[in-house]
Amino acid sequence: MDAKEMLRAHIAKHAMLTDPEYDYVFEHFKPLSFKKGQVIIQEGDQVNYEYFVITGCLKTFYINEDIKMHILQFAMPTWWASDYNALYTQSKATVNLDCITDVELLCLSNEDREKLCGEIHQLEHFFRWRTNGGYVASQKRLLSFMNNNAKTRYEELLQMYPQLYNLVPKHLIAAYLGVSRETLSRLYNAQKM
Amino acid sequence: MDAKEMLRAHIAKHAMLTDPEYDYVFEHFKPLSFKKGQVIIQEGDQVNYEYFVITGCLKTFYINEDIKMHILQFAMPTWWASDYNALYTQSKATVNLDCITDVELLCLSNEDREKLCGEIHQLEHFFRWRTNGGYVASQKRLLSFMNNNAKTRYEELLQMYPQLYNLVPKHLIAAYLGVSRETLSRLYNAQKM
Structure with a gap:
């Protein structure tokens, strides 16, 4: 298109x-x-x-x-x-x-x-x-x-932008969520399980 | 009117x-x-x-x-x-x-x-x-x-709703700003000076 x-x-x-x-x-x-x-x-x-x-x-x-x-x-x-x-x-x-x-x-x-x-x-x-x-x-x-719950914010983000995790550097995703890189890794790994 | x-x-x-x-x-x-x-x-x-x-x-x-x-x-x-x-x-x-x-x-x-x-x-x-x-x-x-700066949030609130402080109970203003009652009092007193 x-x-x-x-x-x-x-x-x-x-x-x-x-x-x-x-x-x-x-x-x-x-x-x-x-x-x-x-x-x-x-x-x-x-x-x-x-x-x-x-x-x-x-x-x-x-x-x-x-x-x-x-x-x-x-x-x-x-x-x-x-x-x-x-x-x-x-x-x-x-x-x-x-x-x-x-x-x-x-x-x-x-x-x-x-x-x-x-x-x-x-x-x-x-x-x-x-x-x-x-x-x-x-x-x-x-x-x-x-609500300030990083886990919910992360899930909402994935729902809104399903391909984001592959397209965008991790430090930018952390900056969107307002969390550290370490917290983001934890959320990502928890979600994969 | x-x-x-x-x-x-x-x-x-x-x-x-x-x-x-x-x-x-x-x-x-x-x-x-x-x-x-x-x-x-x-x-x-x-x-x-x-x-x-x-x-x-x-x-x-x-x-x-x-x-x-x-x-x-x-x-x-x-x-x-x-x-x-x-x-x-x-x-x-x-x-x-x-x-x-x-x-x-x-x-x-x-x-x-x-x-x-x-x-x-x-x-x-x-x-x-x-x-x-x-x-x-x-x-x-x-x-x-x-930006997470309570003082700026407070000033923006007063600008948007100038009469709010007289109309609305203080605990509701604190709930809008996401701060404690004590922080709100401090901001209010600082602003009066």
């Missing part, structure tokens, strides 16, 4: 666009490639774009005062990523976005998203449900942080 | 509805009153409604395995509350919603929201931006939990 078909199948989960409507929408997406390790958004940047992942894996992360990295989200194929706080409120980025692997993305500007949503009601419907999904995932992650 | 005017002013921040459109939308909202301490949603419930606060204050919360309460959100006038995971995915409630004070609410069903969004493009636009705002707030709260 090529990038155009992937995005279409993704949108079709929530909205029905005609062929000419989809062709028009797709014209506003710009294909981009980045190499492993490249930085897409850095704290303090102006943020004007969001990214739909075609291949590879991104991470959004935050470095705290003690220079410890916390991972907010991994973005795999068909996931979206940006600093949405900065994007929606037109403020400076407070998180970073970079590439865990080589990636191919489709990129959409804030301005084009708003224009397209105003022109095509079904696309506005899609983006409402896209954000509903993000909101729910974010609330779940918050709950699991509050 | 009565309930109908409050909701209209709130929607008008993101969407323009004509008078007949707004009258039609408002017909789908049902006014409800609850007493302090009443439970609106309980873990395990089927969830079909979301609530717009006219007067008073709600909390969504979660009781973990150690019977410790964690507060996800306070909802003050013009805020919305529900178990959105349960509401959007039609699964059982995983959090609780109850009344910190006597409250007056407007209640909208899942079905009516979807029907109205399909009928009125501007209303779909409003709900998209309402959820965008919720998503951003949720990501911010997640970041501040990861």
Whole structure:
């Protein structure tokens, strides 16, 4: 499936666009490639774009005062990523976005998203449900942080991203869970038994 | 300002509805009153409604395995509350919603929201931006939990809900911040100086 078909199948989960409507929408997406390790958004940047992942894996992360990295989200194929706080409120980025692997993305500007949503009601419907999904995932992650049980957080992570353990370096998985490398190994070995 | 005017002013921040459109939308909202301490949603419930606060204050919360309460959100006038995971995915409630004070609410069903969004493009636009705002707030709260600095969390809370300290019992504020009552007193006194 090529990038155009992937995005279409993704949108079709929530909205029905005609062929000419989809062709028009797709014209506003710009294909981009980045190499492993490249930085897409850095704290303090102006943020004007969001990214739909075609291949590879991104991470959004935050470095705290003690220079410890916390991972907010991994973005795999068909996931979206940006600093949405900065994007929606037109403020400076407070998180970073970079590439865990080589990636191919489709990129959409804030301005084009708003224009397209105003022109095509079904696309506005899609983006409402896209954000509903993000909101729910974010609330779940918050709950699991509050519950503060590393084992449950680990199981939820595997459920959400089944292939993650093979794709992503272990220290990044530990940074997502907020646990040490040793705790992660213990959880991994317990789960295999 | 009565309930109908409050909701209209709130929607008008993101969407323009004509008078007949707004009258039609408002017909789908049902006014409800609850007493302090009443439970609106309980873990395990089927969830079909979301609530717009006219007067008073709600909390969504979660009781973990150690019977410790964690507060996800306070909802003050013009805020919305529900178990959105349960509401959007039609699964059982995983959090609780109850009344910190006597409250007056407007209640909208899942079905009516979807029907109205399909009928009125501007209303779909409003709900998209309402959820965008919720998503951003949720990501911010997640970041501040990861950063794990009680002082910053306290300052962010006061910024988001300036009157909270006078309205809400101190043990609930501590449960929102994930700190002890003693830590909260220390933060409060430091801030007054």
